[in-house]
Amino acid sequence: MSDVIQIKNIKRDFQLGQETVKVLKGIDLNIRKGDYVALMGPSGSGKSTLMNLLGCLDTPTSGSYILSGKDVSQLSDDELAEIRNKEIGFVFQTFNLLPRTTALDNVALPMIYAGKSKKDRDARATEVLKNVGLGDRMDHKPNQLSGGQRQRVAVGRALVNKPSIILADEPTGNLDSKTSVEIMNLFNEIHAAGNTVILVTHEEEIAEHAHRVIRLRDGMIESDQRNR
Numbered sequence: 371m372s373d374v375i376q377i378k379n380i381k382r383d384f385q386l387g388q389e390t391v392k393v394l395k396g397i398d399l400n401i402r403k404g405d406y407v408a409l410m411g412p413s414g415s416g417k418s419t420l421m422n423l424l425g426c427l428d429t430p431t432s433g434s435y436i437l438s439g440k441d442v443s444q445l446s447d448d449e450l451a452e453i454r455n456k457e458i459g460f461v462f463q464t465f466n467l468l469p470r471t472t473a474l475d476n477v478a479l480p481m482i483y484a485g486k487s488k489k490d491r492d493a494r495a496t497e498v499l500k501n502v503g504l505g506d507r508m509d510h511k512p513n514q515l516s517g518g519q520r521q522r523v524a525v526g527r528a529l530v531n532k533p534s535i536i537l538a539d540e541p542t543g544n545l546d547s548k549t550s551v552e553i554m555n556l557f558n559e560i561h562a563a564g565n566t567v568i569l570v571t572h573e574e575e576i577a578e579h580a581h582r583v584i585r586l587r588d589g590m591i592e593s594d595q596r597n598r
């Protein structure tokens with residue numbers, strides 16, 4: 371049983387005034403440790419909603435979610451935050467870095483919540499920034515970095531606590547094609563190092579990096595194909 375993610379009949383409704391919007395309509399999904407998955411589908415099909423559930427940023431209306439052997443579908447916000455910090459690295463389309471904070475401190479941030487000392491935090495953040503190719507940009511703030519460099523900082527932040535899964539929601543959505551390739555090479559390396567990687571993309575060329583492509587349509591899995 372090396373499935374790091376086991377999802378059974380997950381539904382997610384949103385309440386909008388009197389109306390119930392059914393967004394995820396019964397998703398079954400198993401993802402094994404070390405897999406490299408691209409999640410695709412039209413705008414509004416539920417990709418981000420599903421990623422937020424996978425990343426423990428949200429809980430389902432019904433259905434079960436077993437993450438690394440633990441049922442996380444009905445946990446409190448505090449319990450979810452703890453799991454998130456330990457198990458999940460999240461990368462967003464818009465980077466979501468703290469603007470007045472150096473690359474080093476942005477990357478070190480999740481280790482504060484993990485209770486690491488300043489010395490350990492700085493040492494680990496330095497190591498991670500070197501790994502993502504930013505050893506010479508550690509003291510730069512986000513507005514002193516290019517888009518691709520900002521996303522590298524965000525990837526470094528996602529990796530810093532050595533999570534079991536890296537989730538990325540359109541990580542190249544705000545980058546030009548050359549920079550997108552660089553970021554995808556970084557995800558390829560992260561996957562090759564043994565991490566489980568799940569990313570959302572609209573672009574077939576980006577999805578080709580993954581080993582498995584899952585397509586959502588209207589809140590359901592339309593297809594699930596393995597290329598490697």
Ligand SMILES: Nc1ncnc2c1ncn2[C@@H]1O[C@H](COP(=O)(O)OP(=O)(O)OP(=O)(O)O)[C@@H](O)[C@H]1O
Pocket residue numbers: 384385386391393411412413414415416417418419420
């Ligand atoms: N908090 C919410 N309240 C009400 N409806 C929501 C909420 N979040 C998402 N939705 C609805 O759920 C549907 C799916 O949204 P989601 O963001 O998951 O789509 P997506 O596949 O990520 O689309 P995109 O490719 O545009 O990012 C949309 O119709 C959206 O309006």
Ligand SMILES: [Mg+2]
Pocket residue numbers: 417418419539
């Ligand atoms: Mg989305």
